[in-house]
Each structure stands twice: as structure tokens, then as C-alpha cells.
Amino acid sequence: MTEKEARINIRYIGGEADNHRLDLYNASTSLLGISKALAITTQAVITRGKDIRVKGANIPDVEFYLHPPKKGSFIEVISVVFQDPAVQALGTSVVVAAFWDMLEYSWKIATGKDAVPKTNTVKRIVKENELITDELKAVLEAPLQQIHRPIDNLDSKIQIIRPRGGKILVLDKETKNYVYSKNDGGLREDILGNVTKYNIITGYGRFYMDDEKKTLPFNIDKNEISVEQEEILKWSLYKASVYGGEGKIFLKAQVINDNIGNIKRFFVKGAYTDDKDNAQVG
Secondary structure (H helix, E strand, O other), X not given: OOEEEEEEEEEEEOHHHHXXXXXXXXXXXXXXXXXXXXXHHHHHHHOOOOOOOOOOOOEXXXXXXXXXXXXXXXXXXXXXXXXXXXXXXXXXXXXXXXXXXXXXXXHHHHOOOOOOOOOHHHHHHHHHOOOHHHHHHHHHHHHHHHHOOOOOOOOOEEEEEEOOOEXXXXXXXXXXXXXHOOEEEEEEEEEEEEEEEEOOOOOEEEEEEOOOOEEEEEEEOOOOOOHHHHHHHHHHHXXXXXXXXXXXXXXXXXXXXXXXXXXXXXXXXXXXXOOXXXXXXX
16 A cells, blocks of 8 residues: 655744643644644645535545654654555655645635645646635634644744745744634625625635625525525626626625724625526515
8 A cells, every 4th residue: 555644843932832841721722723724734635625624534545643742842743644545646756745735825825824836736726626715714714723722922933844844834923813813793784796706515605895896705604595595696606707797696694804804704694686687586
């Protein structure tokens, strides 16, 4: 059986970490977040972006191991071991590089940093799955909040290190503020605009909001939105793509803001329109 391994060093610095110790609850919460985020990232790679998990869990043909901490510093060592057929899904020669590229890309965009894929494999994944960036940002938010748990001051940092490759990402007070910056903007029923992208399988999409004059990500509340209302989303997308500015609809959605009041995304609970040509409106 073919196996390929990627080792990751997680280095905690500042605060109690400089005394070679961490609060037990904070440290265990951080490691739990790392395990979830790694599972989400790995699944995105080996399925070529077709399956973005909402929760981190076991992945067939991929094992995750925690190794003894390195002496002399607070560094946790984790290995991700790819086995067949997961290895063959990407290719023996590229699976590790693709994993590292997806980790760096997805964790950076989910912590408010600019990033672009570097390997051809991840470039293709992003190109072929146009909503993957929005999906990864949303599903990685909770695990990244857990990862940041030990960061409690400006000196505290967590470095994600690729052995022989250097630091891939540094998490700090700034990135912690970003992943926790989810203020409830309230439930609105008057959000006017057009659906510009929509994935009927995952329920993620993008919506041009007339008031803000910009496109914002959304995902639907599958427990509340009706089949007819989901058809309205698809109708808006069709009208906007074929006829330009047509297909205006109203969203009923929970508005999620950042910590300074800017809209981050919508959690859509309904959709409606008074367009008489829309056969889905009763």
C-alpha cells in the first residue's frame, strides 16, 4: 500500500508557552480545533473540492497522528498520513504538496489574510469549484476559533510550520479578532438584489445586494427555507445571468457582520418576489 506523510509542527509562543506549559483546557481546545480544521482541509483536497465537510471527522484512507512534543520549546507535532486510494486520487508525487497548498490557502483566507493557490492541483480545484472559497471560510470559522483559544495577549502566537519549509501561517491576536468577529446583524426580510452564484447541492452562493452595491456570500438554512423559495433563488440566478439586471428578489436572512459592522455573509431563511412571471410564487 502506498503511503505519503505530511508532518506539521504547531508552535505556541508567548505567555505561558514561554514557560513550556499551557492551560490544559485552552491547549486541548486548540488541538481539537486543529484536528477538525485538518480534516476539513484534507477532505477538500482529496475530493478535489467536491465535498466540503461542515464538521471535521474521520476521513477514509487518511490517518491523523499526534507525536510527542519536541523538547526545549512548546511544539506539538502532527502527521497526516495519506493511503491508497486517497493517494491515487491526486497522485503520489503531488498529494503532499497539494495538501500543504490547500492548508495555507484555506487557513489564510479564513483568517482574513490574502492568499492564492500555488500548485496546479489546488489552482484547478479552486477554478472548478467557484464557491469553494466562501464554503471554506464558513466551515473553518468554528475550528479556527478553537485553535486560537490559547492566544490571550499581543505576545501570544501560534505558528503553523512545515518542516524544512518554514512557517506557513502565523495566528495571533489580529487573526483571533477576525475569526471571532461575528456580530449578529439581526433578521432582515428586505434584502434586495440578485443571486449571482448558487450551488444547489451545498446551498452556498453569492448575492449582489443593491443597497451595499457589492456581492456577498450566503448559505441557506435548509431547516427553514421551502422548496418554492429555493426555486426563487435559482430563478434569480437564471434571470441575472441571461438578462443582466433582471431577477430581483428579496431575501429573508440572518445578517452576520464583522466586528466593525460590515456585512460578512447572509444565512438565508427565505426568498420572495412580486414578479408575476415567476411561476414559483404563489
